[in-house]
Amino acid sequence: MSKIIYTLTDEAPRLATYSFLPIVEAYAAKAGVEVEPRDISLAARILAHFPERLTPEQVEPDELAALGALAKTPEANIIKLPNISASVPQLKAAIVELRSQGFDLPDYPDEPQSDEDIDVRARYDKVKGSAVNPVLREGNSDRRAPASVKQYARKHPHRMGAWSPDSKTNVATMGHDDFRSNEKSTVVAAEGSVSIEFTAADGTKTVLRSAVPVTQGEVIDATVLHVAALRSFLKEQMARAEAEGVLFSVHLKATMMKVSDPIIFGQVIRVFFDEVFQQYGDDLAAAGLNPNDGLNAILVGLDSVSNGAEIKAAFEAVLAKGPELAMVDSDRGITNLHVPSDVIVDASMPAMIRTSGHMWGKDGAEHDTLAVIPDSSYAGIYQAVLDDCRAHGAFDPTTMGSVPNVGLMAQAAEEYGSHDKTFQLPGEGTVTVVDGSGAVLLEQAVETGDIWRMCQTKDVVVRDWVKLAVTRARATGAPAVFWLDESRAHDAQLITLVTTYLGDHDTEGLQIEILSPVDAMAFSLERIRRGEDTISVTGNVLRDYLTDLFPIMELGTSAKMLSVVPLLNGGGLFETGAGGSAPKHVTQLVQQDYLRWDSLGEFLALAASFEHLATTTGNARAQILADTLDRATASFLDENKSPGRAIGTIDNRGSHFYVALYWANELSQQTADADLAADFASLAGVLGGAEEAIVGELIAVQGSPVDIGGYYRPDDAKASAVMRPSATLNEALAAL
Known part of the structure; x- marks a missing residue:
């Protein structure tokens, strides 16, 4: 049987997979294609490095290493969803969650001293930052917007903020x-x-x-990079932002560049709060509060420091004095310096450009901004x-x-x-x-x-x-x-x-x-x-x-x-887009049972994966699945079945239903394989006839909090129940 590897990753893409993968498995099986899930989430990668501390039932295989070996073979056909490139705060949060779930993991040692600490730190460092991509990317990248997506964007353009020739953003x-x-x-x-x-x-x-x-x-x-020169540069830019009356922001890659950029981020905090570190630097160091982890990690850690309230007040005084910082979340007081992974340059700069060159100030309004990108490469x-x-x-x-x-x-x-x-x-x-x-x-x-x-x-x-x-x-x-x-x-x-x-x-x-x-x-x-x-x-x-x-x-x-990666030895890696918005979607799901994640990237990657499989194995039905999924995706876009913006409209789960419906219709109408058409004719009829009922079941659950069992390691049963609330759709897939 032909095989496609479907990676299980993190956050919103992981949750979407609970809904979409059963559809993929059911349709692929009719073409003799096995779809095999492999867990390369941050949680699974952490657990894979500490097998001796876990019970036999808890041990996770090192799927990333296995897929890295597979990527070097001609047989590789891997669909890779966005994963967390963990910053240290994210890594620590994942460890805390896993320990609460009963996994006997050690603390992350910030300053390892003993041989054991050094070993533990080395293991954790293997899952930090861009640990996944370099392993799987045994080929160069071909990324483009498919014609159907481009046509849709032209017919249904997104909003772009107006620009003024007097903009002071630089x-x-x-x-x-x-x-x-x-x-x-x-x-x-x-x-x-x-x-x-x-x-x-x-x-x-x-x-x-x-x-x-x-x-x-x-x-x-x-x-x-000379740190003394960096500090001088940062002081100059803080003064410039204040003089020009613009927001100060810093844009780095503290996830992928997991050694250098956290250090640079820490220097930004040290310079911005220079007077605080001059007065309380020893206290912060003694408490293990590292500015490389971001301002939020320091402020939270001060709760357990004897003079923490005094130090926190000193930080607040500097924030009030200026220059004014760009905000990630002005309603919650989350500044550009709070969390290193909140200001990833490749996501934050386009967002600024799209919004008239503005970022948000603490007043909740848009302002011109000085975007500090220290290295000039x-x-x-x-x-x-x-x-x-x-x-x-x-x-x-x-x-x-x-x-x-x-x-x-x-x-x-x-x-x-x-x-x-x-x-x-x-x-x-x-x-x-x-x-x-x-x-x-x-x-x-x-x-x-x-x-x-x-x-x-x-x-x-x-x-x-x-x-x-x-x-x-x-x-x-x-x-x-x-x-x-x-x-x-x-x-x-x-x-x-x-x-x-x-x-x-x-x-x-x-x-x-x-x-x-x-x-x-x-x-x-x-x-x-x-x-x-x-x-x-x-x-x-x-x-x-x-x-x-x-x-x-x-x-x-x-x-x-x-995003197609033609692997050097003849295999294929098919990536599904970026995951920068994934965290906020998880928050909304947990609070409102509404997942706004857009799985279009998964649809595009899956079609390319089927096509590659057909080319390399001669599986004609895989090519039919690819062609019909492409046409179904075009219908999906034309009919505007992407997740809506508000409760009461279809979310990610509704999108999956409509792709399943359009795909079944296309399969039932294709003439290349009569038996395959017959297999899907019944399903197409059931899904089409039950459209109103299925959409009703998917929307009816919205509006209330849900329990998925964990952020970094969801409980499979709970998350699956949340992401598959339509009994009618589930029964139709089971019948197929």
């Missing part, structure tokens, strides 16, 4: 002494390994990481968008073009693979990358507290990236633009490789450009305002940023993108 970035400006890069001459060594000012040598495997031809980079792309909107106004979703993306991400390419090679330095000295012969490949001077990192990008991955870019340009006829800056060390190496590998392909008649990110952004914006499409061919971080930015402007959300 991006502030360091431009010196940061990761971009200090970057050094080289190409590895021969397969082997390198070590990372820190030599202190007194000559003491410490090996930070030994035996990092490297392959011939891969690009390795090393860079450092990619900050300029957002300034380019702000300047374009100031000059030309908001984008028009009814006419604007698209910017699909081909992303270099396989085998933990670039920054997102740097976590195990990122260090905060304990003193002044030098960090070197040394090969097996003792030769120094890269070297940087560092000072106390500086953040140093090394990145790797495999040659085979770059070759595949170039091939995919040419393939997409040929398939679409759109220009393909490599977003690479010749003045940046890493990009200069890639430009040489890209220029070489383009020669391996027939590019006659194609428009392929290499532009700096800022110039590429300007080029793309000019084209999308004319309604023209432009393929962005980017590195890993820009892939993340752009596949939120452009879809949010075009479609109102990044969850409606088709």
Whole structure:
């Protein structure tokens, strides 16, 4: 039997799966396709690393490792839903919940001292941040808005806030002494390994990481962000925000960049509340309250500190004094500095751009904002968008073009693979990358507290990236633009490789450009305002940023993108969009039994998965499922059956019903397989005849609180009951 792996993840996508997966399993079975769920949620990954502390019934297999191995095989066909890239506060919250459910897990050690603490911390660190994506992404990324989605967005445009040419919203970035400006890069001459060594000012040598495997031809980079310069920059921007009368906000990636960006976030809090840390820094440290975890973690922790009320008052005094902070939730007093995972740059910046360049102030009103993105590697792309909107106004979703993306991400390419090679330095000295012969490949001077990192990008991955870019340009006829800056060390190496590998392909008649990110952004914006499409061919971080930015402007959300990862060894990984809005949807479900999560990404990924299965296994019925699901999704969009905005309308569960109905109709009417048509004719009749009853059952439960048994690890029975409240629909699927 052919097989599709369907991942169980976190938050709203996990809850939606309780409703949608039974539909998928029932329909797939008719094509001889097994749909196998695999749990890679944050909770499951935590439990998988502590088997010796659990009872036999509690032990969870390491499904992520198993899927990582599968992703390297031609048989791989994996549908991957959004998962939590856990910040430390999220990780700690998950541990607390799991312990309350009876799992004997140790505390997360902030400052491990004993060998046991060091071991526990190392295990937890394996599930922190972007632990899932680098394991599964054994291929480069092809992300685009399907034609049906784009057509729907043009017919039913989302709201875009008006822009004023007098807007004072801007991006502030360091431009010196940061990761971009200090970057050094080289190409590895021969397969082997390198070590990372820190030599202190007194000559003491410490090996930070030994035996990092490297392959011939891969690009390795090393860079450092100087914390003293960061602190000076932050002070200047706080003064600037106050002087210009705009909100102060910081935008980082404290989930994916799980070592460097939490440290930077902590420095923002230290500088903003400098007088508090000067007076009470020792008290906070003694209580284990780390600013890297965010202001909220400190304020909550102060409840158990003897002089906590006094310290809390000091924090409140600084907040009142200014500059005024942007708010995540003005009603609840949640500022931009409260929780690191609340201000993820690729989600927060597009939201600002979509809302007239505004963020929310503590008064509950919109205001111009100074968006602080400390490292200058990619900050300029957002300034380019702000300047374009100031000059030309908001984008028009009814006419604007698209910017699909081909992303270099396989085998933990670039920054997102740097976590195990990122260090905060304990003193002044030098960090070197040394090969097996003792030769120094890269070297940087560092000072106390500086953040140093090394990145790797495999040659085979770059070759595949170039091939995919040419393939997409040929398939679409759109220009393909490599977003690479010749003045940046890493990009200069890639430009040489890209220029070489383009020669391996027939590019006659194609428009392929290499532009700096800022110039590429300007080029793309000019084209999308004319309604023209432009393929962005980017590195890993820009892939993340752009596949939120452009879809949010075009479609109102990044969850409606088709995300295909052609795996290097012939398999397929099919991702279902971004999960940035997932937490708030869970809150609404628990309070009101209403889930507004949009599963369109799941529908798109599933169709692509069936098509891949048909191509690789010759399963003709899988192709029929793919084709009919595509047509059903088009009907779903045309009939506007996405979750409504308020109780009393269909939510996520209602969307699933309508996809099931339209899909059954399409299957019953297709002529390629009479037996399959007959199988679904009865179901289509039952679902169509019972539409009013089923919708009534789905809406009737709305409005009251529900118990799903846990946020990070829901109880399967409780969550399934909540997400499958229509007995009529459940019986129809069972009959199939």
